Amino acid sequence: MQKVILVVEDEANILDPLEFLLERQGLKVESVTDGAAACRRLEEVAPDLILLDVMIPNIDGFEVLRTVRAQYTSRELPVVMLSARGQEADRLKAEGLGANDFITKPFSNEDLVRRIRLQLDGAGAPTPPRPD
Amino acid sequence: MTQRTIPIGRRIGARRREMGLTQKQVADLAGMSVAYLSLIENDKRTIGGSRLQKIAAALKIEMDGLSDSSEARIAQELEGILSDSLFDRDGLDENAAQQLVGHSPVLARAFLTLYRAYLETRDQTVALSNRLGRDPVLLELSHQVLNRITAVRSVSEILVDVADIPPDRERRFHNVLAQESTGLVDVVGGLLDVLNTGSATEHAGSAADEVDDLIIDHGYYFPTLETAATRIRQTIAVSGRSMAYALADELSDRHGVRVSFDSRALSTSGGADFDAASRQLVLFEGMPDPSIRFHLARIIARLECDAEIGALTADERLTTETAMQRARGALERYVAAAILFPYETFLASAIELRYDVERLARRFGGSFEQICHRLVSLKCPGAEGIPFAFMRVDAAGNISKRFSLPNLRLPRYRESCAYWAAFEAFATPDRVVTQRAEMPTGAKFLMAARTVTRPAFGYGIPSARFSVMIACDIVYRDRIVYGDGLGADLPSLTTLVGTTCRLCPRAGCQQRAQAPIVPALST
Numbered sequence: 001m002q003k004v005i006l007v008v009e010d011e012a013n014i015l016d017p018l019e020f021l022l023e024r025q026g027l028k029v030e031s032v033t034d035g036a037a038a039c040r041r042l043e044e045v046a047p048d049l050i051l052l053d054v055m056i057p058n059i060d061g062f063e064v065l066r067t068v069r070a071q072y073t074s075r076e077l078p079v080v081m082l083s084a085r086g087q088e089a090d091r092l093k094a095e096g097l098g099a100n101d102f103i104t105k106p107f108s109n110e111d112l113v114r115r116i117r118l119q120l121d122g123a124g125a126p127t128p129p130r131p132d
Numbered sequence: 133m134t135q136r137t138i139p140i141g142r143r144i145g146a147r148r149r150e151m152g153l154t155q156k157q158v159a160d161l162a163g164m165s166v167a168y169l170s171l172i173e174n175d176k177r178t179i180g181g182s183r184l185q186k187i188a189a190a191l192k193i194e195m196d197g198l199s200d201s202s203e204a205r206i207a208q209e210l211e212g213i214l215s216d217s218l219f220d221r222d223g224l225d226e227n228a229a230q231q232l233v234g235h236s237p238v239l240a241r242a243f244l245t246l247y248r249a250y251l252e253t254r255d256q257t258v259a260l261s262n263r264l265g266r267d268p269v270l271l272e273l274s275h276q277v278l279n280r281i282t283a284v285r286s287v288s289e290i291l292v293d294v295a296d297i298p299p300d301r302e303r304r305f306h307n308v309l310a311q312e313s314t315g316l317v318d319v320v321g322g323l324l325d326v327l328n329t330g331s332a333t334e335h336a337g338s339a340a341d342e343v344d345d346l347i348i349d350h351g352y353y354f355p356t357l358e359t360a361a362t363r364i365r366q367t368i369a370v371s372g373r374s375m376a377y378a379l380a381d382e383l384s385d386r387h388g389v390r391v392s393f394d395s396r397a398l399s400t401s402g403g404a405d406f407d408a409a410s411r412q413l414v415l416f417e418g419m420p421d422p423s424i425r426f427h428l429a430r431i432i433a434r435l436e437c438d439a440e441i442g443a444l445t446a447d448e449r450l451t452t453e454t455a456m457q458r459a460r461g462a463l464e465r466y467v468a469a470a471i472l473f474p475y476e477t478f479l480a481s482a483i484e485l486r487y488d489v490e491r492l493a494r495r496f497g498g499s500f501e502q503i504c505h506r507l508v509s510l511k512c513p514g515a516e517g518i519p520f521a522f523m524r525v526d527a528a529g530n531i532s533k534r535f536s537l538p539n540l541r542l543p544r545y546r547e548s549c550a551y552w553a554a555f556e557a558f559a560t561p562d563r564v565v566t567q568r569a570e571m572p573t574g575a576k577f578l579m580a581a582r583t584v585t586r587p588a589f590g591y592g593i594p595s596a597r598f599s600v601m602i603a604c605d606i607v608y609r610d611r612i613v614y615g616d617g618l619g620a621d622l623p624s625l626t627t628l629v630g631t632t633c634r635l636c637p638r639a640g641c642q643q644r645a646q647a648p649i650v651p652a653l654s655t
Contacts, residue, residue, distance in 0.1 A: 011283065013312055014286065084278035109286055111221040
């Protein structure tokens with residue numbers, strides 16, 4: 001069964017390579033460019049994982065995460081946050097709201113793919129914080 | 133079509149091995165040391181001219197078209213770049229640079245251009261965020277830089293790592309690189325603009341701004357909190373006792389809160405520490421009476437108006453936990469003021485005393501600042517007081533509290549007009565300064581300001597001083613004590629002011645600190 005990833009990212013030039021990378025992993029990619037659309041399409045897409053940017057229009061990533069976590073646990077539906085603001089406060093906030101992982105921009109493709117695979121293959125277990 | 137080539141040094145090495153020659157043999161034939169040939173083969177040295185010809189002769193091949201050493205230089209520079217910790221997790225090996233140059237020298241050059249732009253932008257961003265770290269516009273620009281770099285990095289890596297990119301996709305990725313590098317230039321331009329102008333445009337970004345928005349949108353009047361304060365006031369048995377005792381009793385009888393005084397420095401600048409768990413309220417020893425009463429009333433507000441305050445802070449304008457906390461604090465203070473200065477009696481006294489803040493302070497046992505604050509909130513429909521603007525500013529011009537009127541906009545951060553009464557007040561501490569002020573629009577206001585001082589807690593400890601100002605439309609001049617003597621529309625009685633230098637068109641102003649961005653108005 002092909003796994004589905006919902007990518008929420010408003011920057012087309014970031015979304016483009018992301019889609020390419022994830023599709024090469026044999027994943028089905030559904031992408032939306034704002035928070036409201038993410039919430040709206042959640043049920044229909046029924047993703048196996050959400051890759052969620054923090055700074056997106058309408059409803060920000062934290063709010064989307066809150067909405068997702070009101071319905072699914074982190075084991076049922078892993079959420080990997082993506083943020084250009086690497087501050088510890090954001091990371092902690094994401095963690096507190098139930099994000100499975102938090103990746104800062106700019107990321108390396110290999111690292112991103114590895115961490116997404118980890119969530120998909122590891123049945124959505126939250127990863128311990130990286131010692132970096 | 134890009135010609136697929138490998139760097140010249142590697143070609144020399146490959147050709148040599150193909151011919152079954154050792155480095156020593158080729159070096160001897162070409163008249164150079166083995167060590168030097170080794171450097172050449174590893175592209176650690178560029179090579180051209182007669183040396184290249186000698187090697188070409190030794191290897192019996194044509195080296196034409198390879199004498200351009202730029203590829204080797206690019207490969208060398210790339211090698212250095214790829215050692216940046218930025219790429220630590222990418223698993224690049226020592227041949228990555230060579231591979232990229234081999235794959236497409238043009239793309240490799242573009243990679244260099246982008247990396248340099250990235251370095252420049254990164255340094256710029258770091259410098260700017262250190263300098264104006266909390267500026268929302270700068271944060272937005274830095275965010276854009278990071279996003280653009282993210283796209284560049286991700287796409288570059290794909291182009292380097294993936295051999296079989298479909299042609300249309302590859303074209304799109306090249307477009308992304310082109311777009312983002314142009315975009316980076318624009319963002320850097322934007323960053324420089326902000327740096328040069330020193331301050332960015334107004335933008336609701338910080339928690340304090342969000343709380344301001346909430347309060348201003350409510351017109352600084354909260355009927356539910358007034359009702360709650362009236363309810364609390366009725367339960368407090370004030371008669372025949374000082375207010376402070378009545379409040380302290382209310383706290384201990386109803387809530388089990390113990391009030392004590394301590395001379396040690398407290399963790400909050402306000403001089404009051406409340407621990408909800410242990411029900412302890414510690415106040416700084418020697419705190420002025422109005423402040424003691426205010427702190428006591430505020431804790432009562434916190435304990436008894438949770439529902440009313442919670443309903444108001446569940447507001448989409450407050451986007452962060454910090455903003456919610458701040459809003460809760462502001463609303464607790466509102467209730468405290470409403471308890472200490474009950475609406476109806478306070479309004480009646482204000483009218484009777486013609487809004488003389490100092491006399492009101494005496495009658496109600498409040499501070500100058502508390503009374504000014506309360507005057508602003510007299511907005512109950514059908515029982516309104518004079519509409520006031522309010523501002524608290526320090527001598528350095530930092531505005532820490534503000535409430536605008538529809539036609540008197542107070543600046544959001546700092547850099548207000550130096551001619552305002554608020555600043556004049558610093559020249560005569562503890563005395564009310566009044567002013568008939570005329571805005572560039574022709575609108576006229578009465579302004580009254582006085583300094584307030586938080587006393588020093590001991591020798592060698594600095595005190596804090598602010599100027600607190602209220603302002604109202606000139607039409608109210610007869611109803612307010614501060615209008616006495618300023619009623620006549622005479623130039624000699626009128627001070628020409630503005631809001632901020634940048635938005636003030638008055639040409640020839642003696643206090644001008646910044647060039648105006650609006651058309652000049654000769655006065």
